[in-house]
Amino acid sequence: MLVRVENLVKRYGNLLALDHFSLEVAEGEILGLLGPNGSGKTTTINCILSLLKYDKGVVEVFGKPMTPDAYDSKRNIGIVMQNVAVFQELRVDENIDYFCGMYVNDPKTRRRLVDEAIEFVGLGEFRKFTPRKLSGGLLRRLNIACGIAHKPRLLILDEPTVAVDPQSRNKILEGIRELNRQGTTVIYTSHYMEEVDHLCTRIVIMDKGRTLATGTKEELKSMINDGETISVELYMLQPDDVSQIRQLPHVARADYAENRLSVHYDGGQHNLLNLLDYLKSRDLLFGRVFSEQPTLNDVFLEITGRQLRD
Amino acid sequence: MFMHVFGYRLKCLARDRETVFWTAVFPLILATMFHFAFGQLMKGNEAFSPVKTAVIDNDAYRRDSFFRQTLEMLSAPGENQMIELTVTDEQEARRLLEGGIVAGIITVGDAIGLTVSRSGIDQSILRAILDEYAHTSATVAGILAKNPAAAAGLLSRLGQRRSYTQQVSFSDAAPNTALNYFYALVAMTCLYGGFWGLRNTTDVQADLSPQGARRSAAPTRKLQVVVCDSAAALVVSLGEVLVLLAYLALALRVDFGNQLGYVLLTCVAGCVVGVSFGAFIGTMVRKSEGVKTAILTASSMAMSFLAGLMVVNMKDMIARKAPVLAYINPAALITDAFYSLYIFDSHRRFFLNIGLLFLISALMCILSVLRLRREKYASL
Numbered sequence: 001m002l003v004r005v006e007n008l009v010k011r012y013g014n015l016l017a018l019d020h021f022s023l024e025v026a027e028g029e030i031l032g033l034l035g036p037n038g039s040g041k042t043t044t045i046n047c048i049l050s051l052l053k054y055d056k057g058v059v060e061v062f063g064k065p066m067t068p069d070a071y072d073s074k075r076n077i078g079i080v081m082q083n084v085a086v087f088q089e090l091r092v093d094e095n096i097d098y099f100c101g102m103y104v105n106d107p108k109t110r111r112r113l114v115d116e117a118i119e120f121v122g123l124g125e126f127r128k129f130t131p132r133k134l135s136g137g138l139l140r141r142l143n144i145a146c147g148i149a150h151k152p153r154l155l156i157l158d159e160p161t162v163a164v165d166p167q168s169r170n171k172i173l174e175g176i177r178e179l180n181r182q183g184t185t186v187i188y189t190s191h192y193m194e195e196v197d198h199l200c201t202r203i204v205i206m207d208k209g210r211t212l213a214t215g216t217k218e219e220l221k222s223m224i225n226d227g228e229t230i231s232v233e234l235y236m237l238q239p240d241d242v243s244q245i246r247q248l249p250h251v252a253r254a255d256y257a258e259n260r261l262s263v264h265y266d267g268g269q270h271n272l273l274n275l276l277d278y279l280k281s282r283d284l285l286f287g288r289v290f291s292e293q294p295t296l297n298d299v300f301l302e303i304t305g306r307q308l309r310d
Numbered sequence: 311m312f313m314h315v316f317g318y319r320l321k322c323l324a325r326d327r328e329t330v331f332w333t334a335v336f337p338l339i340l341a342t343m344f345h346f347a348f349g350q351l352m353k354g355n356e357a358f359s360p361v362k363t364a365v366i367d368n369d370a371y372r373r374d375s376f377f378r379q380t381l382e383m384l385s386a387p388g389e390n391q392m393i394e395l396t397v398t399d400e401q402e403a404r405r406l407l408e409g410g411i412v413a414g415i416i417t418v419g420d421a422i423g424l425t426v427s428r429s430g431i432d433q434s435i436l437r438a439i440l441d442e443y444a445h446t447s448a449t450v451a452g453i454l455a456k457n458p459a460a461a462a463g464l465l466s467r468l469g470q471r472r473s474y475t476q477q478v479s480f481s482d483a484a485p486n487t488a489l490n491y492f493y494a495l496v497a498m499t500c501l502y503g504g505f506w507g508l509r510n511t512t513d514v515q516a517d518l519s520p521q522g523a524r525r526s527a528a529p530t531r532k533l534q535v536v537v538c539d540s541a542a543a544l545v546v547s548l549g550e551v552l553v554l555l556a557y558l559a560l561a562l563r564v565d566f567g568n569q570l571g572y573v574l575l576t577c578v579a580g581c582v583v584g585v586s587f588g589a590f591i592g593t594m595v596r597k598s599e600g601v602k603t604a605i606l607t608a609s610s611m612a613m614s615f616l617a618g619l620m621v622v623n624m625k626d627m628i629a630r631k632a633p634v635l636a637y638i639n640p641a642a643l644i645t646d647a648f649y650s651l652y653i654f655d656s657h658r659r660f661f662l663n664i665g666l667l668f669l670i671s672a673l674m675c676i677l678s679v680l681r682l683r684r685e686k687y688a689s690l
Contacts, residue, residue, distance in 0.1 A: 012689055046690050049527045051516045053686045068686055074529035085520035087513075089325035090318065101314040102528035146524070 001063075002027045002154055002185050003048060008057035010043055010209070017043045018054065019209040025154075025187055030180050032200030033189040034296065040209040041189040042082060045158050048187075049079060061154065075103055078152030078184075082159045084143045086131050093118060093127040096145050103150035117149035120175060137168025144172060148179060155179060156187045161195060173199055193296040205300060212303045221294050224302040227252075227265035228294070230272055232279070233287035235259055241282060248274055311530065312538055319510075319542035329505050334550040337499040338557055344495065345562045348488045360385070360394040361432045364403040364412040371397075371418040380443060381416075392439065416440070487622050489652065490645060492564045494619035497644035499554050500580030501610040503547030507588025508606055510539040511678070512599055517687040536682055540585060547581040567652040572660060576651070579667040580644040583674075587640065590674040593681040610641075617641035643667050 003025035010018040018040050025031045033041045046052040048059055050066045059066045061073045086095045096114045104110045118127050121141040131139055144160055157176065161169045176199060180186055190196050196203055197217055205213045205220070213220055227250065237256050245254045245261070250268030254261065265271045272291055279286055324330070365371060365381060372378070385395040396403075396412060406412045407425065413432035415425040424440055426433045454461055514535055516523040525535060555577065558564040566573050591606050611619075616639055618625035625645060629636045636642045647663035654660070 042690075046516075046523075051523060051526055051687060052690060053688055068526075069531075071529035074527065077527065079524060079527045081520045081523055083520040085524040087318075087322050087521060089322045094318065094321070098314075098318045099524060099528070101311075101318075102525065102530045105311060 001025065002061070003187070004058070004060040005044070005048065006058040008044070008047055008054055008059065010040075010047060010052065010054040017209050018047070018057075021057075021206070021209055021211060023204060023211070025185060027185050028180070028183065029201045030176070030186040030188060030199055032196035032203040033187060033206065034191070034193065034196045034203055034300070035189075035206040036191055039207045041191075041206065042158055043209075044206075045079075045156055045187070045189060048156065049077070075150075076153040078147040078150065078155040080144050080147035080155070080157040080160045082162065084131070084139050086139075086142055086146060088131050091128050091130055092123055092134070092142055092145075095131070095142060096149050099146040100149040103152075113149050113151065117145040120148070120178075121145045122171060135165075137164045137171075140164050140168060141172065144175065148184075152184065154185050154187070158189050159191070160188075161190070161192065169195075193300065197296050203296070205296075205303060207304055213299070217296065220296065220299045224294065224299050227267045228271060229265070229292045230263045230275055231290040231292070232261045232263075232275070233259060233289075234261060234279070234284055237261060237284065241284070244282075245275070245278060248278060311534065315530070315535055315538035316542050319539050320545060322513075323506055323509070323542055323546045326509070329509065330550075333499065333502040333505055333547070334553060337495060337502070337550075337554050340495055340498075341492065341554065341558055341562060344491050348491055360391045361414075361435050362396070362412045363393045363414055363416060363436060364396045364398055364406050365416040366400050366403055366418070367397045368400075368418065374418055376447070377418060377422065377443065384439065392435070486565070489565065490618045490622050490625060490649060492558055492562075493645040493648040494614055494617045494625075494641065496551065496554060496558070496577070496648065497580060497617050497641040498610060498614035498619055499551050500547070500577065500584045500644055501587060501613060501641055503543065503550075503581045503584030504588030504591065504606050504610060505603070506543035506547055507540070507585040507590075508592040508599075508602055509588075510536070510543055510585075511589050511592025511682070514539060514682065515593075515687075517690050518599070523690060532682065533679070536679065540589070543585045543588075544581055547585055548577060551577045551581055565652065566648065569651050572651050572657070573648070575664060576644060576647045576660075579647070579664050579671075580640070583640045583644075583667050583671045586671040586674040586678070589678040593678045613639050613641035617645040637666060638670070640667060640670055643670075 001024045003023065005021065005023040008018045008021045009016075021040065021044060023031075023033075023044065033044065035041050043052065047054045047057075048061065048066065050059070050068050050070065061070070062076065064070060064073055066073060087098070090098060093114055096117050097110060100110050100113055100117070104113060118124055121144055123138065123141055123145065126134060126138060131142060134142060140160060140163075144157070147157070148155060155176075161172055164172065173195060176186060176188065188196065188200060200217070202216055203214070203220060204211055213223060215223070242254055242256050242261075245251060245263060248263075250265045250271060251263055252266040253264040256262075263271075263275060272289070276289070363385075381393070381395055384392045396406065398406070400415075400417075403412070403415045407415055407427050410427075413426065413430070414436045416436075417423040417425065422440055422444065424433075424436055426436070512518045513521050514525060514532065516526040526532065552574075555566070555573070559566055587610075588606060591602055591609075595602050595605060597605075615621070616624060616628055616635065619641075625636070625642060628639075628642065636646070643663045643666050647660050647667075650657075650659040650663065
């Protein structure tokens with residue numbers, strides 16, 4: 001295991017931020033740490049980096065206990081903070097060179113790494129800009145470049161896409177996938193479920209400092225008793241018809257509101273066909289039809305009973 | 311590694327325009343304002359202009375040859391010229407007085423009279439001259455009445471002045487309290503180096519800034535980073551003080567004596583204490599950056615005030631009434647170091663000031679480092 005966290009307990013006064021939290025990260029995976037704001041994601045990251053004191057537990061990175069002076073381990077870790085951590089007075093290339101220089105001594109190697117990092121995040125035309133002249137998305141990319149330039153074995157990204165436009169977000173996510181393909185193990189925290197859904201090979205859902213569920217996204221989705229949801233636009237559906245639809249095979253729930261019928265299934269096959277056959281048999285005219293698979297949000301709702309972005 | 315962290319820190323600080331304004335440009339503006347406010351005091355004595363005076367050309371004046379000679383002597387061009395005399399008739403004299411061209415009209419009659427239209431320094435000078443003349447002539451008349459034989463010796467001594475006190479100076483330099491304003495200004499600028507020290511502590515602590523968190527997560531010893539940052543802060547602060555010093559000495563002609571090496575040593579000691587003071591505030595005060603900046607600004611200004619930045623006698627008053635305060639106030643120590651270099655030939659007092667400055671710096675550095683050495687934080 002590249003990272004092992006066992007029974008971690010962290011208190012802020014009376015607030016229990018981490019409640020015997022455990023985590024294992026294998027080499028080569030992209031682990032998503034998913035949870036609402038205040039669930040303990042950033043606290044976990046700061047404990048792994050040995051920036052925060054914790055009350056109890058074990059943190060090991062690369063098989064060694066993680067301490068503030070574990071410089072050999074730190075040399076192979078890249079960190080992208082939730083808040084942009086760059087110096088406003090230094091240009092893009094200077095910022096990357098500065099932070100890279102804390103890991104890599106050789107100036108020649110460093111120059112190459114800085115160029116590669118700039119290329120990687122697509123900041124080539126902005127390399128002589130100071131951060132205050134960059135947009136929010138470009139600033140986030142610079143923040144990432146400062147964390148990855150030294151080519152770490154383990155990259156920790158703490159909500160790197162907060163307040164980033166969709167275009168920059170896609171660029172960032174694609175970059176992380178590329179790093180992983182090159183062999184970097186990634187721990188990625190977010191409260192954007194769709195990001196984690198698309199990016200991560202394994203997901204830990206946490207809340208109130210505890211692990212609620214762990215697994216691949218397929219495993220997590222299979223944990224909940226939930227299948228697809230089919231939505232149909234139609235007018236003037238009678239209550240009797242809604243009752244009849246609820247009797248169809250595998251239908252868990254059916255609701256009709258604002259000219260839209262939503263049918264939730266608990267599994268089964270050919271659900272769409274069965275529903276459309278019923279509507280045709282009743283000569284009901286319908287508009288557009290949507291079919292949605294369960295999402296991580298459904299998983300989270302099922303597990304915690306509340307929204308992910310609370 | 312040292313040069314890498316030091317070099318980039320130097321760039322960061324030197325490009326921080328807002329702080330550069332307050333630590334470098336603001337003292338230059340203050341210096342210029344001081345120059346215009348205290349420029350005349352700085353010259354030691356104001357240029358004296360002879361008092362324009364009218365004397366009425368009447369019979370009594372023409373008869374009193376002794377008084378006439380006295381006025382001619384006082385109005386003779388040269389270094390000792392006291393009055394600028396216009397001998398004229400009464401009507402013209404009144405016109406000159408009402409027009410403000412002359413400060414007073416002297417009329418010789420049974421007694422010597424002075425007519426003025428208002429009171430002021432020039433009028434007081436004229437009155438003092440006439441009073442002294444009246445007093446001296448009465449004394450001479452009295453002596454001659456009793457002993458006519460003393461006339462020859464007496465008249466030859468009348469033009470001589472004898473002083474019964476001796477003025478002793480510590481050095482060749484003339485005491486000049488106005489210099490204290492400028493020395494206190496340099497002290498204030500040294501203490502403003504604290505802004506760099508404060509910024510350094512913010513940028514190195516994981517619980518104070520994201521940059522601090524990123525640097526704390528890097529495989530570099532914190533003490534090494536602190537040393538590099540402090541060295542850069544010291545260079546920037548010293549550069550700013552030297553620019554101010556050059557401006558004061560070369561452009562405004564403020565006298566720092568002729569011991570350049572010791573003046574530079576004072577600047578170095580002042581900057582060290584300034585940067586240390588900022589680091590001390592940054593590490594010891596567990597409040598927001600705004601509160602820390604306010605504390606640093608207020609304490610720097612208070613220390614500079616007590617060193618005589620705004621009231622020139624303040625430093626002496628503190629030295630008399632609360633001498634301990636003078637020994638623990640870095641601004642007072644810096645100011646006094648400059649002044650002792652300027653005024654004393656001996657360096658005993660100068661080195662006492664410098665020694666105390668380094669001692670205070672060492673204490674603040676030790677306490678700051680002890681606090682900064684903590685590598686993990688309770689909260690971020």
